[in-house]
Amino acid sequence: MKQEFTLSIYSENHVGLLNQITTVFTRRHINIESLNTSESAIPGIHKFTIVVFTSRDQVNKLLGQIEKIIDVIKAYVFTTDEIIHEEVALYKVKTESLLNSNEIERLVRQYGARILEVTSDYTVIEKTGHKADTQELFDKLDNFGVSQFVRSGRIAVTKLKEELLSNYLKKLEKQKSLLD
Amino acid sequence: METKTQPQTKEANPMKKQRMTGSEAVMQSLLHEGVDLLFGYPGGAIMPIYDALYHYQDKLNHVLVRHEQGAVHAAQGFARVTGKVGVCMVTSGPGATNAVTGIADAMVDSTPMVVISGQVASPLLGTDAFQETDVVGITQPITKWNYQVKRAEEIPEAIAKAFYIARSGRPGPVLIDITKDAQFAQIDYEYKPVEKVRSYTPATPTKKDKVAEAARLINLAKKPLALVGQGVVLGNAEKELKTFLEKSGIPAAWTLLGLSALPTEHELNVGMLGMHGNYGPNVKTNESDLIIAIGMRFDDRVTGNVQKYATNAKVVHLEIDPAEINKIIYADVPVVGNVKESLPMLTAMVSENEHTDWLNEFRVCDKVENQKIINEELFPSKKGMTMGEVIRRVTDSYGDDAIMVTDVGQHQMMASRYFKFKNTRSVVTSGGLGTMGFGLPAALGAQMGQPERPVCLFVGDGGFQMTIQELGTIFQTNAPVKIILLNNNFLGMVRQWQEMFFDKRYASTELVNPDFQMIAKGYGVAGAIVDDRDNLDAAVQQMVSHDGPFLLEVKVEKEGNVFPMVPTGASVSEIRLE
Numbered sequence: 001m002k003q004e005f006t007l008s009i010y011s012e013n014h015v016g017l018l019n020q021i022t023t024v025f026t027r028r029h030i031n032i033e034s035l036n037t038s039e040s041a042i043p044g045i046h047k048f049t050i051v052v053f054t055s056r057d058q059v060n061k062l063l064g065q066i067e068k069i070i071d072v073i074k075a076y077v078f079t080t081d082e083i084i085h086e087e088v089a090l091y092k093v094k095t096e097s098l099l100n101s102n103e104i105e106r107l108v109r110q111y112g113a114r115i116l117e118v119t120s121d122y123t124v125i126e127k128t129g130h131k132a133d134t135q136e137l138f139d140k141l142d143n144f145g146v147s148q149f150v151r152s153g154r155i156a157v158t159k160l161k162e163e164l165l166s167n168y169l170k171k172l173e174k175q176k177s178l179l180d
Numbered sequence: 181m182e183t184k185t186q187p188q189t190k191e192a193n194p195m196k197k198q199r200m201t202g203s204e205a206v207m208q209s210l211l212h213e214g215v216d217l218l219f220g221y222p223g224g225a226i227m228p229i230y231d232a233l234y235h236y237q238d239k240l241n242h243v244l245v246r247h248e249q250g251a252v253h254a255a256q257g258f259a260r261v262t263g264k265v266g267v268c269m270v271t272s273g274p275g276a277t278n279a280v281t282g283i284a285d286a287m288v289d290s291t292p293m294v295v296i297s298g299q300v301a302s303p304l305l306g307t308d309a310f311q312e313t314d315v316v317g318i319t320q321p322i323t324k325w326n327y328q329v330k331r332a333e334e335i336p337e338a339i340a341k342a343f344y345i346a347r348s349g350r351p352g353p354v355l356i357d358i359t360k361d362a363q364f365a366q367i368d369y370e371y372k373p374v375e376k377v378r379s380y381t382p383a384t385p386t387k388k389d390k391v392a393e394a395a396r397l398i399n400l401a402k403k404p405l406a407l408v409g410q411g412v413v414l415g416n417a418e419k420e421l422k423t424f425l426e427k428s429g430i431p432a433a434w435t436l437l438g439l440s441a442l443p444t445e446h447e448l449n450v451g452m453l454g455m456h457g458n459y460g461p462n463v464k465t466n467e468s469d470l471i472i473a474i475g476m477r478f479d480d481r482v483t484g485n486v487q488k489y490a491t492n493a494k495v496v497h498l499e500i501d502p503a504e505i506n507k508i509i510y511a512d513v514p515v516v517g518n519v520k521e522s523l524p525m526l527t528a529m530v531s532e533n534e535h536t537d538w539l540n541e542f543r544v545c546d547k548v549e550n551q552k553i554i555n556e557e558l559f560p561s562k563k564g565m566t567m568g569e570v571i572r573r574v575t576d577s578y579g580d581d582a583i584m585v586t587d588v589g590q591h592q593m594m595a596s597r598y599f600k601f602k603n604t605r606s607v608v609t610s611g612g613l614g615t616m617g618f619g620l621p622a623a624l625g626a627q628m629g630q631p632e633r634p635v636c637l638f639v640g641d642g643g644f645q646m647t648i649q650e651l652g653t654i655f656q657t658n659a660p661v662k663i664i665l666l667n668n669n670f671l672g673m674v675r676q677w678q679e680m681f682f683d684k685r686y687a688s689t690e691l692v693n694p695d696f697q698m699i700a701k702g703y704g705v706a707g708a709i710v711d712d713r714d715n716l717d718a719a720v721q722q723m724v725s726h727d728g729p730f731l732l733e734v735k736v737e738k739e740g741n742v743f744p745m746v747p748t749g750a751s752v753s754e755i756r757l758e
C-alpha cells in the first residue's frame with residue numbers, strides 16, 4: 001500500500017550531496033513530492049527533508065541506499081502522523097484587486113495568512129500550513145488573479161520525546177571511542 | 181570487512197612536517213598506505229604527479245598501460261588476488277572517462293581501489309577548459325566515495341580517507357580528482373592515516389540475538405543450503421566458513437564471485453549457483469527449507485525469477501551491507517555484520533550435524549548433470565573441441581592451483597564451471613557488470629600482484645579484441661600471463677541467445693578475426709595454435725613450461741553452447757539441461 005512518508009536525512013555539509021541523495025530516488029523512478037535542505041540543530045550537520053509517496057517496503061530500501069552514501073550520517077523515515085510539519089506559500093496579487101473588494105482581506109484573515117508587502121502595484125500574501133490549506137487559499141485567491149505562487153518544501157520535526165540524531169551521535173561517540 | 185591493511189613503509193615521512201609540492205605529497209601518501217605498484221597513463225592535467233613519480237621510481241613501480249580502462253582492470257585484478265587496495269592514475273577528460281567502465285565494474289563487484297585523476301587548474305573549473313570533464317559528477321554513482329581536491333593542503337587527508345573507505349566495510353572504488361594547481365602548490369606535508377569517518381560505519385557489530393535465531397533455524401532445518409558469496413573472501417573468512425560448514429554438515433553452493441572461497445573438491449561443495457551454474461544447487465534451492473546466504477547479494481543471475489525463488493525456504497542472510505538485507509529476497513533472520521565475526525558466533529551455536537540424505541540428493545543431481553552435460557563437455561564424442569575440455573586440461577596441468585582470470589561470455593561460464601580451485605583468491609572475473617575486455621588487463625594486474633602464482637586467462641575472440649592493446653603492457657612488463665584464447669569465431673554468448681531465443685538469427689555476432697598468433701608475435705608474446713584435439717596436450721604443456729607470457733589459441737567448436745541454463749524470467753528449478 002502506498003502512503004506518504006517524510007524522510008529526515010542528516011549529513012555532513014558537503015558539495016554534491018543533494019545530487020547523490022536524489023539519484024537514489026531517480027534510479028528507482030520514485031517522484032520526490034517535496035524537498036527542503038537546511039542546517040539542523042547541531043552545528044555542522046545538514047538536514048534534508050524529503051516527502052515521497054510510496055510503499056513501506058520501498059521506502060525502507062531507499063533509506064538503506066541513502067545511508068550507504070559516505071557523507072550521510074543517518075536517515076530516518078516517518079509517517080505523517082509521527083511529525084509536525086509545515087510548508088510556506090507566497091501569493092502575489094494585484095494591489096488593485098485587494099482594494100476593489102474586502103474579499104481578499106477576508107480570506108487572509110480566514111486562512112490565518114498575512115500580508116507581507118504592499119506596493120502600489122502588487123501585494124504579497126504569505127501563508128504557513130499544510131499543503132491542502134495553502135492550495136485551498138490559492139484556489140480562492142486565484143478568483144482575483146494570482147500572478148505568482150510558490151510553495152516551499154515540507155519542513156518537519158518529530159513528535160518524539162527523545163532526539164533520535166543526538167542519541168545516535170552519542171552512541172557513535174561511545175562505539176568509536178572504544179576503537180581508540 | 182577490513183581487507184588486509186597494507187604495511188607502512190619506513191621510507192615515508194622520516195620527519196614530521198616536510199615542505200613539498202602537492203604532487204610529491206601524493207607520492208608520500210601512497211607510500212604511507214603501503215603502495216608499491218600502480219597502473220596508469222599520463223596526460224596534461226596529471227603531469228606534475230608523473231614528474232614527482234620520476235623521483236620515486238625505486239619505491240613505486242608504475243605500470244604504463246595502453247588504455248586507461250586497462251589501468252583500472254589491472255588494479256582490480258591486483259586487488260582481487262592480493263586483498264590490497266588497487267591503485268591507478270589517469271589524466272583529466274578522456275583519461276578519466278576511459279576509466280569509467282572499470283570503476284563501475286569495481287563498484288558492483290566491491291573491489292577496493294583508489295583512482296587518482298588529474299583535473300584542470302581550479303580557476304578553469306566549470307569553464308569547459310581543454311580536457312575538463314566533471315569526473316566527480318560522472319563517477320558519483322559508481323564510486324563508494326569521490327572527492328575533488330582543489331588545495332594542496334587537502335591531499336594527504338583526502339588520500340588517507342580514500343584508502344580507508346576503499347578497503348573498509350564493503351570495499352569499493354574511490355576516486356580522488358586533483359586539480360593541476362593543487363599538484364604544483366607547496367605544502368607542509370604531514371600524514372595521518374584515517375581510521376574513522378563520523379558519517380560512515382564500515383560494519384556494525386553482529387547482534388547475538390540474531391545469530392541465536394539463525395542457529396535455531398539451522399538446527400531445525402532438514403534441508404539447509406548455504407550460498408557462499410564474495411563477502412567470505414573479502415572478509416578473509418574462508419577458514420570460518422569451512423569450520424561452520426563442517427560442523428553443521430550443510431551443503432554449500434558458491435556464486436560466481438564466491439568461487440575459490442572453499443576448495444572445489446570439498447565434500448560439502450555442491451557447485452555453482454545461477455544461470456549457468458550447476459544443476460543441483462539450482463533445483464535444490466526450491467526444495468531447501470533454509471537458505472543461509474553468506475556474504476552474497478542475490479543477484480538476478482543467481483535468483484532467476486525472484487517470485488519463484490527459494491519457495492519453500494526461510495532465509496538467513498549474513499551480510500556486511502545493511503542495504504542488501506531485504507533488497508531482493510526477504511530475510512527471515514538478517515545477521516548484519518562482517519561474516520568473519522558472525523560465522524564463528526554461528527558455529528558456536530549450531531549443533532553438529534550431517535545431512536547425508538540431503539547431500540546425496542545433490543549427488544543424484546550431479547549424476548544427471550554429468551550424463552547430460554559434463555561428460556560430453558569434458559570428453560567430447562564429436563570432433564569439434566569444446567571449451568570445457570581445454571579448461572579442464574589447463575587446470576589439471578597446474579594441479580588446480582592457478583589463478584583463473586576470465587573475460588565475459590561463454591568461456592567465462594565454462595571456466596567457472598570447469599576450472600578447479602584449491603586456494604582462495606584464485607578467481608578474477610567481471611561478475612556484476614559483465615565487462616568484456618576485462619580479462620587481459622585484469623590478468624596482468626593479478627600476475628603482478630601474485631608473481632609466484634600461475635595466472636591463466638580464459639578469453640573469447642570478441643572480448644580479447646576489446647583490450648588487446650594490453651599485450652603491449654604484458655610485453656613491456658614481461659608478466660608471464662598465460663592467455664588461453666577460446667576462439668569460436670563468434671560473440672559466442674550472444675550467438676547462443678540468438679540460437680535459443682531468436683530463431684538462430686545471428687545478427688552481427690560472427691567475427692572475421694585477424695591472425696592472433698601474428699599479433700602476439702608482434703608484441704613479443706610466444707604462442708601456439710591448436711585446431712585438433714590430438715595436439716592439445718602438447719600445446720598446454722608447451723604453455724605451462726614456457727617462461728613468460730604465452731598465447732594458447734584453441735579453435736573450439738563454433739556453435740557450442742553453455743548448459744545448464746536458467747532462461748531469463750524462469751525459476752531456478754526450471755533450469756534447462758539442453
Ligand SMILES: Cc1ncc(C[n+]2csc(CCOP(=O)(O)OP(=O)(O)O)c2C)c(N)n1
Pocket residue numbers: 587588589590591592614615616617639640641642643644666668670671672673674
Ligand atoms: C563491453 C561489453 N559489450 C557487450 C557485451 C555483451 N556480451 C556479453 S557476452 C558477449 C559475447 C562475448 O564473445 P567472446 O568474447 O567471443 O566470448 P565467447 O562468448 O565466445 O566465449 C557479448 C557481446 C558485454 N558483456 N560487454
